[in-house]
Amino acid sequence: MKEKYNFSFFEKKEKRNNKNPIEHISASKPRCLQSDPANPHTLCRRYDPPLSICFTCKGHNHLKDKKYYYYCATCDLEFHRGCHYYPSEIKHPFHLLHPLTLTLLNPSFDLSEIPHSWAYDSSDSESYADAADPVDQDSTSDESREKCKSCGTNLDAGPAICYRCSICNFNLDLYCAFNPPPLTIENPKTHDHTLTLLPRKLHLPCDACGFSLDARNDSVFSCLLCNYMVHRRCIYLPRVIKITRHQHRLSYTSSVVVPTGDKLSCGVCRKVVDVNYGQYSCIKGCHYAVHSKCATKKEVWDGKDLEGVPEKVEEDIEPFVRIDEETIQHFSHDHHYLKVHHGNCNRRNHENKFCQACTLPITVSDSFYSCVQCDFVLHETCSCLPRIIHHPLHKHPLTLSYPFYPKHSNKGFFRCSGCNQDDCGFMYKCRDCNFFLDARCALLPDPLIHDCHPHELFINLTRGRCMVCKTLNCAPMFLECIECELFLGLKCATLPCVAHYKHDNHPLTLCCGEEETTDLQYWCEICETTLDATKWFYTCNSCRVTLHIECLLGSDVYMKPNHIIKIDDEKVDIARNSGNSRPLCDGCKDRCVDTLVFKWLDKTMCSLYCAKYQIRLERDDSD
Structure with a gap:
């Protein structure tokens, strides 16, 4: 053989x-x-x-x-x-x-x-x-x-x-x-003298990036007159670049002068930048620097060298036009006016309302805008979402959009590239590639301070086991603690810190687990089973009510009711599962115990997964 x-x-x-x-x-x-x-x-x-x-x-x-x-x-x-x-x-x-x-x-x-x-x-x-x-x-x-x-x-x-x-x-x-590399290279942008090939690997740092010269798959070139040694790829580093992590352009420099005792941390990996080697620093003089290897990663840099390219002033487009002190006209609902309703004023104004941007329910303490003619609702904070953002999760600018159906010729929902969850709210979309961010992932600060961890969590585009769900597949994107080398997946990081339970007048808060629990057992009020207090759960501090996250929010957390979506060109209605009895799912044949149900023709499904499965099964049978 x-x-x-x-x-x-x-x-x-x-x-x-x-x-x-x-x-x-x-x-x-x-x-x-x-x-x-x-x-x-x-x-x-x-x-x-x-x-x-x-x-x-x-x-x-x-x-x-x-x-x-x-x-x-x-x-x-x-x-x-x-x-x-x-x-x-x-x-x-x-x-x-x-x-x-x-x-x-x-x-x-x-x-x-x-x-x-x-x-x-x-x-x-x-x-x-x-x-x-x-x-x-x-x-x-x-x-x-x-x-x-x-x-x-x-x-x-x-x-x-x-x-x-x-x-x-x-x-x-x-x-x-x-296929040997050239014996000499002349590049005046990088070095004044001709660089000569060194055919052997050296355990010394590259003067351009600071990484070891004994790296595989790259040649070493040197200038003996200047005692300068560099990777071949580092010879062609771009001179001026723009990354989404900083508001100004960055220029390549061989060294940076900083005050004695002061340190610069890399804007990408957050590790210390050695100012004796090449890095990218802000052209406006900000106290900001990035390792050359980190700045030119394909996930961080868009591949454009902007040396000699005039800088364009980006127009700041407002998301709404203010009509008066209480009324606005939002770009996503430009055919009607929206009127503000402040929190803690009238409980009836907040019942059964879901924000069109973040898809979360309107709670009693929330201030929101509602349409004067229809059921369109926006949190006051969501109404101020910027039209264009530069987010560290992606290398291109992202534009705010909305997947409403049937006004637009799309399926009415999308899958977030950050947390990998289906969503029918506002999305930030990249015009150059197939990248989407929901409103919650887009609003994550960098660094993030979360109750689940004592240190700051950074967006480093690194991966690891999520400290909450203990899996590597929590989400495509993670936050990292540099000190502890721990990770938090965006699916867990974007869980709402405050939620509402229909049988409790108080807001529920997200508890990040209790390490030291007493002999008292916790029970979920919805499924009436035991609750592991070392894991995340929702609780009411006044009534001592405890709930599983899945029981309170459901599996399709960010799919809102009274919304129409398309699955394989079939219209599917999303409705609340609020009947006295739980319907039987036509997909998995189990009871629909989740907060939402999906209705197609005369069929009812318990989840988006079952809805997709049932529609495709019916199509295969008809073919």
């Missing part, structure tokens, strides 16, 4: 040099590598007699399933199919003392699997490619493993083939052997 090899590291190297996947064997008239390039000999196919010895790999019939091999009649040389692309010895600028010999660490390897263009294409792009790639570190410390002296790749991780000098124990993998 033919052995399978993993070529992912070869493919990664081709992508780093902006090369498309290459056909492995396409030459109609292969040439003999021992002949003069000006007057090459043509190789012919041979089937018989069997191959005696391959001139390139020196192997003896190690690939018996090959139907033919190549033969040069002039030189009287034989080559395996695939071996005819690669010379048996090469002279390389990284190792001029001795020639390098093609060596197969795995004798059963098939050279025809590797793109033959590597043997001829030595072109290299000098553009700044993928500055956001993290510094690769070798996951093993086994010094006995064979490694490429150029990129540091373990040679036994893939097809185990290299060019080797056995005298000096010097190895180059096949890609690095035929």
